[in-house]
Amino acid sequence: MTQTQSKVTPDLVRAAYGALGSGDRAQIEQYWSNDMHWLVPGLHALAGWYKSLDEFLGFMAKTAELSGNSFEMEQVTILTNDEWSADVTHNRGRRAGVPEGDTSPYTNLDIWVIHLLRWRDGKVVEGRGAIFGDGTTRFNEFWSQLLPDGTRLPQ
Amino acid sequence: MTQTQSKVTPDLVRAAYGALGSGDRAQIEQYWSNDMHWLVPGLHALAGWYKSLDEFLGFMAKTAELSGNSFEMEQVTILTNDEWSADVTHNRGRRAGVPEGDTSPYTNLDIWVIHLLRWRDGKVVEGRGAIFGDGTTRFNEFWSQLLPDGTRLPQ
Amino acid sequence: MTQTQSKVTPDLVRAAYGALGSGDRAQIEQYWSNDMHWLVPGLHALAGWYKSLDEFLGFMAKTAELSGNSFEMEQVTILTNDEWSADVTHNRGRRAGVPEGDTSPYTNLDIWVIHLLRWRDGKVVEGRGAIFGDGTTRFNEFWSQLLPDGTRLPQ
Amino acid sequence: MTQTQSKVTPDLVRAAYGALGSGDRAQIEQYWSNDMHWLVPGLHALAGWYKSLDEFLGFMAKTAELSGNSFEMEQVTILTNDEWSADVTHNRGRRAGVPEGDTSPYTNLDIWVIHLLRWRDGKVVEGRGAIFGDGTTRFNEFWSQLLPDGTRLPQ
Numbered sequence: 001m002t003q004t005q006s007k008v009t010p011d012l013v014r015a016a017y018g019a020l021g022s023g024d025r026a027q028i029e030q031y032w033s034n035d036m037h038w039l040v041p042g043l044h045a046l047a048g049w050y051k052s053l054d055e056f057l058g059f060m061a062k063t064a065e066l067s068g069n070s071f072e073m074e075q076v077t078i079l080t081n082d083e084w085s086a087d088v089t090h091n092r093g094r095r096a097g098v099p100e101g102d103t104s105p106y107t108n109l110d111i112w113v114i115h116l117l118r119w120r121d122g123k124v125v126e127g128r129g130a131i132f133g134d135g136t137t138r139f140n141e142f143w144s145q146l147l148p149d150g151t152r153l154p155q
Numbered sequence: 156m157t158q159t160q161s162k163v164t165p166d167l168v169r170a171a172y173g174a175l176g177s178g179d180r181a182q183i184e185q186y187w188s189n190d191m192h193w194l195v196p197g198l199h200a201l202a203g204w205y206k207s208l209d210e211f212l213g214f215m216a217k218t219a220e221l222s223g224n225s226f227e228m229e230q231v232t233i234l235t236n237d238e239w240s241a242d243v244t245h246n247r248g249r250r251a252g253v254p255e256g257d258t259s260p261y262t263n264l265d266i267w268v269i270h271l272l273r274w275r276d277g278k279v280v281e282g283r284g285a286i287f288g289d290g291t292t293r294f295n296e297f298w299s300q301l302l303p304d305g306t307r308l309p310q
Numbered sequence: 311m312t313q314t315q316s317k318v319t320p321d322l323v324r325a326a327y328g329a330l331g332s333g334d335r336a337q338i339e340q341y342w343s344n345d346m347h348w349l350v351p352g353l354h355a356l357a358g359w360y361k362s363l364d365e366f367l368g369f370m371a372k373t374a375e376l377s378g379n380s381f382e383m384e385q386v387t388i389l390t391n392d393e394w395s396a397d398v399t400h401n402r403g404r405r406a407g408v409p410e411g412d413t414s415p416y417t418n419l420d421i422w423v424i425h426l427l428r429w430r431d432g433k434v435v436e437g438r439g440a441i442f443g444d445g446t447t448r449f450n451e452f453w454s455q456l457l458p459d460g461t462r463l464p465q
Numbered sequence: 466m467t468q469t470q471s472k473v474t475p476d477l478v479r480a481a482y483g484a485l486g487s488g489d490r491a492q493i494e495q496y497w498s499n500d501m502h503w504l505v506p507g508l509h510a511l512a513g514w515y516k517s518l519d520e521f522l523g524f525m526a527k528t529a530e531l532s533g534n535s536f537e538m539e540q541v542t543i544l545t546n547d548e549w550s551a552d553v554t555h556n557r558g559r560r561a562g563v564p565e566g567d568t569s570p571y572t573n574l575d576i577w578v579i580h581l582l583r584w585r586d587g588k589v590v591e592g593r594g595a596i597f598g599d600g601t602t603r604f605n606e607f608w609s610q611l612l613p614d615g616t617r618l619p620q
Contacts, residue, residue, distance in 0.1 A: 001224050010236070043289050045510045048617035075185040079234035079241050081165070086234050088271060105415070113540055114269055115283050116243060130269050130285030137447065144508055150443045152363045152513035198454055202357045203462035223600045260570070288615045292602065299353055306356035320546070353599050389544035389551045391475070396544050396551040396583060424579055424595050426553060440579050440595030444508050 008119045010078040013085045014123060016117075020060070021034075029053070032124045039128040042136050044143040045155065066143070066155075067109075068096030076112075085117045096144065097153060109142040111135030163274045170239045170280060171272075175215070178200070184208070187279045194283040197291050199298040200310065211282075221252030221310075222264075228296040231267075240272045250297065252308060264297040266290030319427045320388040323395045326427075326434060334455070338363070342434045349438040352446050354453040355465065366437075376465075377407030377419075377452070386422075395427045405452065407463060419452040421445030473584045475543040478550045481582075481589060485525070494518070497589050504593040507601050508610040510620065521592075531608070531620075532574075533561030541577075550582045560607065560619060574607040576600030 016031035038050045040059065050056045063071055071093035077088045091113050098107040111131050118126040131139055145153045171186035193205045195214065205211045218226055224249040234241045246268050253262040266286055273281040286294055300308045325343035348360045350369065360366045373381055381403040401423050401437045408417040421441050428436040440451055454462045481496035498512040503515045505524065515521045528536055529598040536558040544551045556578050576596055596604055610618045 013478075021310070030438055039288055039292070039615055041287060043292050043605055043611070043619075045610070047289060047609065047615075048611050049615045050617075077236060077239050079239055081172075081232060081234045081237045084232050084234055086269065086271075088239075089497065100431075103413075112283075112295070114241065114271055117286075118267055128267075128287045129260075130196075130287050131281045131291070132196060132271075132285050133194055133452075133458055134196070134202060134451075135197050136196070136291040137451065140508055141447065143290075144444075145510070146508070146513050148505055150512075150514045152515075155510075170332055175619075198354075198450055198456070200455065200465075202454065203456050204462045214353075289606075289609075289611055292606065295353055296599075296602065299357065299599075301358050301599055302353070302354070305349055305358045307360075310355075316475075336587055349598055351595075351597060351599070351601070353602050357599060387546060387549050389546045389549055391542060391544045394542050394544055394553075396579065396581075422593075424551065425599075426551075426579055438577075438597045440597050441506070442581075442593045442595050443504055443506060443600070444512060446506070446596070446601040447508050 008025075008080045008082060008085050009090070010080060012119075013078050013080065013087055013117070017087075028057070031122070031142050032056070033120070036104075036124055037126050041129050041131055043143070044140045046143050066096060067093040070094045072094070073113075074131065083119060084112055086115045087139065088112070093142070093155045094154065098147065103150065104148040105138040106144065106146050106148050107142070111139060118127070163235045163237060163240050165235060166233065167274075167277070168233050168272070172181075172242075178208065186199055186277070187211070188275070190289070192278055192281050196286055197294045197298070198285050199280070199295045199297050200300070208286075218248075221251060225249045225251070228268075241269055242272075243267070243269050248297070253302065257303065259303040260293040260296045261299065261301050261303050262289040262297070264293065266294060299303060316394050318392060320390060320395075322429075322432070323388050323390065323397055324425070327397075333374050338367070341432070342366070343430070344377065348433055348434050351439050351441055352449045352453070354450045356453050362420060363389070365373045365410065376406060377403040380406070382387075382406045383423075393429060396424055397427075398422070403452070404464075405463070412458065414453045414458040415448040416454065416456050416458050419448065429462070473545045475545060475550075477584075477587070478543050478545065478552055478582070479490070479540075481616060494589070496513075497521070498585070501589055502591050506594050506596055507591070507604045509605045509610070510610070513606050520587050529609050531561060532558040535559045538578075548584060549577065551579055553577070553579050554580075558607070560618065563612065567613065569613040570603040570606045571609065571611050572607070574603065576604060
């Protein structure tokens, strides 16, 4: 029966993201391993490896804070095989605390992303994001502390 | 039977890349639609949308030329659903015509990549690459015409 | 008297740029050495060393072509010492052949720049540009062939 | 006499940097205005405007900390006019706390820089750095928290 439980399916992937969104730690731990690793793409203050579920949740909280909870991930499709899943999303958000009317990539994000997850025994043990097109340049600008005129936002 | 033919499987994906590698146009057209589109990630001279199979093959030929056929894609895993595939690869290459001994990211590429393909009737109609970690910065450097000292290579 | 002629002054710098703007080769050669070198900053198709006056003029012609002659350099100040000059400019331009109404950094340039020139016997023998703030990211986007949606412009 | 005092000369510029290096606040304030502004170039955690002498000295302290005091600025030349100075330096440093033997741009910096200073009444009221060649990409990598494999250094 273990085999059935560990099979990666689109439903399992959706359930894992749903748990993450709930903020409930017990529910999250059903799908995300405590020693999971996560690699954020790009060259900016949030980029690189997060080496535990705690660090990953810290990263998630930071993105929510910096974007004033405006971050939205619209799901496009989910692919799987026995050990991996990949989900494609359209991500949009706006930097918190920035001047109204600023439409620059420093304060507005609109990118297409793919997350590759590795699963073991029904839980995510590793995840890596990657960005389509030139979205990485815009991701780097968005997570920087800069406004277009070089003003530094509080981090 | 059409349904069976159009089902996306890891074997189909492998066959499509195999055809691409063969260089045989008839074989390629069995798996890649003539009006396919392909989005190369990053901010460099080869980045952006290629809007036909001809343009895509032109891009492939350019990467082979600029890397002196050193480009290697090692396959890590393939994921699918009914309409899409995603294949993860470890890509390595060296710029053609560069000084021996140069180990900089301007002349040496070593990145982890994912390609998302959309299929219709057993053929790829759209593809998009994306790069893990900070590989996009290194991809931008590699496809630039620059050596570390700013010398411009012939493009 | 040679000494007086070779002294670098703001007037000499202005005369050199004036000659460059005239497009008259004989006039240009009065101020710019035939074996001058010029380093364009950033990571984009035009970046790197141009290793003669011919190559430098080719670069200048390319920027005019790609920007549909919209490139404007507004002079802010000129500094000198016996051997060097530095001129600060506010540069603006718009990519040629792009959709009306596009206000993105891929098609619109607005940066503050400094050029450092080295002089010998009254002529520029070396020049290097550098960009203030995050203008380098925007310079890289502007000289890329990309529109914000990833469409490739003819180069 | 005010006129003589406010004249910008290479000696004045050297004295101002000397005061900065001394770490003595009273000495620093002789050359750097308390409400000075400073613009750090690039797209990284330290980039952007510092809007007072306190903020600027905080930035300087941060660079010393992150580079384990390895940061060296070798002076190349100094240019002036009545109101401005520009000094060219060759900057080298190594990230603190990184693996021995790592020669990547993420941990090693080697760039050529120019600083443009604006003076009033013998004191710097504004400064802006800019980087030659593709040094901005390498500056962004160096001040990131990343090692080449994506490990996050403590910031």
